[in-house]
Amino acid sequence: xxxxxxxxxxxxxxxxxxxxxxxxxxxxxxxxxxxxxxxxxxxxxxxxxxxxxxxxxxxxxxxxxxxxxxxxxxxxxxxxxxxxxxxxxxxxxxxxxxxxxxxxxxxxxxxxxxxxxxxxxxxxxxxxxxxxxxxxxxxxxxxxxxxxxxxxxxxxxxxxxxxxxxxxxxxxxxxxxxxxxxxxxxxxxxxxxxxxxxxxxxxxxxxxxxxxxxxxxxxxxxxxxxxxxxxxxxx
Amino acid sequence: xxxxxxxxxxxxxxxxxxxxxxxxxxxxxxxxxxxxxxxxxxxxxx
Numbered sequence: 001x002x003x004x005x006x007x008x009x010x011x012x013x014x015x016x017x018x019x020x021x022x023x024x025x026x027x028x029x030x031x032x033x034x035x036x037x038x039x040x041x042x043x044x045x046x047x048x049x050x051x052x053x054x055x056x057x058x059x060x061x062x063x064x065x066x067x068x069x070x071x072x073x074x075x076x077x078x079x080x081x082x083x084x085x086x087x088x089x090x091x092x093x094x095x096x097x098x099x100x101x102x103x104x105x106x107x108x109x110x111x112x113x114x115x116x117x118x119x120x121x122x123x124x125x126x127x128x129x130x131x132x133x134x135x136x137x138x139x140x141x142x143x144x145x146x147x148x149x150x151x152x153x154x155x156x157x158x159x160x161x162x163x164x165x166x167x168x169x170x171x172x173x174x175x176x177x178x179x180x181x182x183x184x185x186x187x188x189x190x191x192x193x194x195x196x197x198x199x200x201x202x203x204x205x206x207x208x209x210x211x212x213x214x215x216x217x218x219x220x221x222x223x224x225x226x227x228x229x230x231x232x233x234x235x
Numbered sequence: 236x237x238x239x240x241x242x243x244x245x246x247x248x249x250x251x252x253x254x255x256x257x258x259x260x261x262x263x264x265x266x267x268x269x270x271x272x273x274x275x276x277x278x279x280x281x
Contacts, residue, residue: 031247047239050246057250100253104246111242209254216261223268230275 016215019208026205033198041195047111052199054104056206057097058127062165064094064210065134065158072158075151084151085225087158089217091137093210098131126168133161 034052041048068090075083105124106116118124137157144150189196236244 045239046237047243049243053246053250096253096257100250103249107242107246107249111239213254213257213261216258216265220261220265220268223265223272227268227272227275230272230279233279234275 016212016219019215020212023205023208023212026201026208030198030202030205033201038195038198044112047108050104050108050111052202054101054108055199056203057101057104059203060206060210061094061097061101061130062169063207064090064097064214065130065165066162067214068094068134068158069162072155075155076159079148081151084154085221086218087155088141089214089221091134091158091161092217093213095131095134095138096213097206097210098127098134101127102131123168126164130161130164130168133164134158137161 030052034049038049040046068087071083071087071090074080075087105127109118109124110116137154140157141150141154144153189199191199
């Protein structure tokens with residue numbers, strides 16, 4: 001038995017306003033510092049600036065998928081319908097951030113390696129696998145009629161996908177012959193303090209952005225559910 | 236503008252375009268849903 005959501009539809013939207021303001025401020029500052037303050041990196045030059053966009057996007061992708069999995073787990077544990085919606089929104093945002101990660105990574109690869117994609121790179125291929133796995137989540141959802149069964153199947157799928165996240169993250173650390181750069185090694189971040197501080201700003205902004213978009217989409221989904229209930233009551 | 240600068244700028248602009256499109260699309264959807272819900276609730280109260 002799936003219990004209905006009891007959270008007011010617009011409360012998530014209001015909570016998201018603070019996150020949106022934080023995201024706007026942090027990202028504007030981080031991007032301005034990226035282009036106008038940070039020096040060119042010694043090895044890669046100007047193209048290294050994609051790092052301050054690409055890596056926060058990738059880490060936020062993992063956070064969104066992890067959040068979707070956690071909410072899926074909560075759905076299975078409690079049977080509350082609200083967790084099904086929250087899990088779905090988390091996974092949806094994760095796929096958007098994953099798409100952005102793949103595009104920005106591909107642009108960086110074209111500058112640095114001279115190619116758009118390399119099938120020999122574990123990091124790239126495993127990230128693509130994670131992206132495709134969670135993209136299939138929506139095919140699964142749309143193939144099952146709405147209700148408790150869909151909520152449970154979706155939750156199980158979202159929870160299982162979380163296993164892929166550490167595999168993807170550790171891929172470049174488990175293999176010796178890679179060309180994908182490793183900045184966050186076991187003995188700390190391999191960059192200057194100024195670069196690390198801009199990276200942290202950008203990552204914080206990206207997480208705040210994900211929170212704001214999450215609140216916005218969730219408010220829409222809850223309103224949509226309420227509208228369906230009202231329409232159902234009239235017929 | 237070097238090709239490196241063009242690619243980096245393209246990456247940041249692509250990110251901004253996708254996020255802006257997402258916000259606008261979901262904002263419009265949210266406004267429409269809120270309007271429809273308010274209308275139905277008002278009709279129900281009468």
